[in-house]
Amino acid sequence: MSIFPKKTVVEKRITIHTSFFFKNSSKSILANFKITNPLGKVISMPNQEFFYFPKKTSNYINNKNDYCEGQSGIIYAKFLEQNLLASNNLTTLFDKFTLATHSYFSFKIDSDFPPGKYMVNSSFIIDGIQTKSNSSDVDFFLVEKLKITRNSNQIIIENLSPETTTFRIIYRSSNLEHEFVESVAGNSSYAIPSHIETDDAFLVYAEDQEIRPFFTGRISYRNPKVQYLSKRNSSFVKIDEENCFNLEGKLHEFWLSLNGFRSKESLINEFDSLVYNKLLSKKLIVERDNLT
Known part of the structure; x- marks a missing residue:
């Protein structure tokens, strides 16, 4: 299973990607997802049923245009990242990805969701047997929230999440754009260095899901x-x-x-x-x- 984006903010959506591979026969798969928020509250998603029809390797290897048809590079990379350590056979992994049934579930981050880490617990029932995700250790996403405050002559970035948050500041100097990258620990703050000019600057974080200007106005x-x-x-x-x-x-x-x-x-x-x-x-x- 893979989740993207891994870092987001409220009022956005995350996508959960699952894939299954069977060699011989068609299958009905019943999927259940439960999301646990940073406060321990469990959010249950409705059961999802999807269907797998087997594919023959030769039909795809011999037709390069159809190989991994419809699968974006990022999904491919996420699949390899989360499954490579569990297998020492790269060819098998490529076959599983290409010949698998891929399913996608969208989940909205409501405005009242607290910032922090959200664990995604999944279970799948196939032929009466319940299985778990083989990537459960990394089946999570982060809801991030930073706040810009001003204290005397300093500009402060406050992290309202208990998790460390990495941010970028895009600012201008001598009519050129510059990038400043830093991380702020959970529930703490960071004072922006004085050399960064914020008149035309932007705070960017959560995989560019959130872009906030330091200035007011249009x-x-x-x-x-x-x-x-x-x-x-x-x-x-x-x-x-x-x-x-x-x-x-x-x-x-x-x-x-x-x-x-x-x-x-x-x-x-x-x-x-x-x-x-x-x-x-x-x-x-x-x-x-x-x-x-």
């Missing part, structure tokens, strides 16, 4: 529909055949500065509202309240 970025070619003194931008512009002077400087996600307020302070509104009116800029 977020601005280049319209992803725009094609552009920037030279030393000008930028040619194109939305479609009827909307092409040559940006010079302040407009060109603004366009170069808008690499990545920026605070609308900081852009207007750096240039002025006339420049900003002119590009906004031409639909070269997109504004959002948040990125999640």
